Amino acid sequence: MTRCRMCQSEDLRLFLDLGATAPADEFLTKEELAAPQTAYPLQVMSCGGCGLVQLGQVVDPEILYQKDYPYEASVTRAGRRHWDEFAATACTMMRLGSSDLVVDFGSNVGVLLEMFAARGPRVLGIDPAPNIVAIANGRGVETLCGFFNVRTAEAALTLKGQAKVIAATNVFAHIDDLDEVMAAVDSLLTPDGAFIVEAPSLANLVHHLEYDTIYHEHLSYISVKPLAAFLARFGMHIFDIHEKDIHGGSIRIFIRRDGAPGPDATDAVARHLEIEDKEGVYDMARLERFAEDVAENRRQIRExxxxxxxxxxxxxxxxxxxxxxTLLNYCGLGKDVLDFVTEKSRLKIGKFTPGQHLPVLPDEALMEERPDYALLLAWNFAEEIMGNLSDYADAGGKFIIPIPTPRIVE
Ligand SMILES: [Zn+2]
Known part of the structure; x- marks a missing residue:
């Protein structure tokens, strides 16, 4: 990629290189292990024009999403609580009634839309992974299969009419052609509607050294300054921002058309610009120091x-x-140090991790095998996971939390 996807500047500056890496969701079957693993560069750039932090290379989304995508959004309790609160907040803020439509793109198996539907509004999902769409429709959440673009927005419009809320949770940062997304939003959103984007924030990523949230699906690392300038090109603006703990610190961004009726804009944009300046997310020297801290984290984990x-x-x-x-591949933690990884999701169990080819076993394997240490890869849900694994801890098992500073919990 040679141009910034938000401002088109060619002034992209490399500050972090995580090395050639296999796509993070490409879990392999036993038969697939024999084939050579495809790896792609994982290089992070800052735009000198608008400040957007983004990957230097785009892997074809057909490779990333359409082959048995293994992520089901509903697997953790904390996740379900989060989506319930999202729906409650949006219903109140936008005064949604039973005739209003909510469209969620990148809707996965439909967890967020279920939370909306329970409160009255009509719902429609759009998601590109056929296996995930089949699960969503099987659960009763009507979902179209496709990437969110002008074509699928027109299909949604024909099927259901305009949407008063369009939600994009953990997907906006995954999309290369954001101009296309905004054209689709423009055609589908009611004049008084809200486009609600939720994504891990760059300020949190930098502050907490969350470099493992960098992988090929995350093309952009969202911050308010470049986003606000980008939205202005489409006659839209941010009218509120809520901070959320999920995924190591996310921001939920409320966007509407310029001149749209609704609640007064809050001072959230100004407040977040201050936070971003304080964290130094537009300062190359700070970003280079971040990269040094990432290398030091790897050194400590390996030690x-x-x-x-x-x-x-x-x-x-x-x-x-x-x-x-990302953590396993960047830190080089393979079969010589880790026996296996455990996982709840049946879409991953029985397969092998991309890159390091570690076998994925069900969570019960932890009690059956009783390893001495369990490295928590989903450290953002560390409390919930350690709570679920109290039998393991009671039997003497210890935990390693890798980020931001690796530590052992006994
Ligand atoms: Zn830019």
Whole structure:
């Protein structure tokens, strides 16, 4: 990629290189292990024009999403609570009634839309992964199969009419052609509607050293300054921003047409611009220091795990989220140090992790095998996971939390 996807500037500056990496959601069957693993560069750039942090290369979305995409959004309790609160907030803020339509794109198996439907509005999902769409429709959440673009927006319009809320949770940052997304939003959104984008925030990523949220699906790392300038090109603006704890710190951004009726805009944009300046997310020297801290984190993780292996300890990974694959691959944690990883999702169990080819076993394997240490790859849900694994801890099992500073929890 040679141009910034928000401002078209060619002034893209590399500050972090995580190395050639397999796509984080490409879990492999036993038969697929024999084929050579395809890896793509994972390089992070800052735009000198608008400040958007983004990947330097775009992997074809057909490769990333349409082949048995293994992510089901409903698997954690904390996740379900989060989506319920999202729906409650949007219903109140936008005064949604039973005739209003909510469209969610990248709707996965329909968890968020179920929460909306329970409160009255009509709902429609749009998602590109056929296996996921089949699950959503099977659960009674009407879902179209496709990427969100002008064509699928027209299909939604024909089927259901305009939407008073268009939601995009953990998907906006995944899309290369954002101009197309805005054209689709423009055709589908009612004049008084809200486009609600939720994504991990760059300020949190930098502050908490969350480099493992960098993988090929995440093309952009969302911050308010470049987004506000981008939206202005389409006659839209941000009228509120809520901070959320999920995924290591996300921002929920409320967007509407310029001149649209509704609640007064809050001071959230100004407040977030201050936070971003304080974190230094538009400062190359700060971003380069971030990259040095990432390298130091790897050194410490390898040191801790190397010492434990020298003592003959058995270590496994717990849960296999996409972010965990960045950590395993960047830190080079393979079969020589980790016996296996465990996971709840039946879409991953029985397969092998991309890149390191670790076997994925069900969570029960932890109690059956009783390894000495469990490396928490979904460290953002560490409390819930350690709570669920209290039997393992009671039996003497210990946890390793890798980020921001690797530490052992006994
Ligand atoms: Zn830019």
């Amino acid at each position: 801790i795990i190397g010492e434990l292996k020298d003592q003959g300890k058995r270590i496994v990974g717990v849960s296999a989220p996409a972010k965990g694959m």
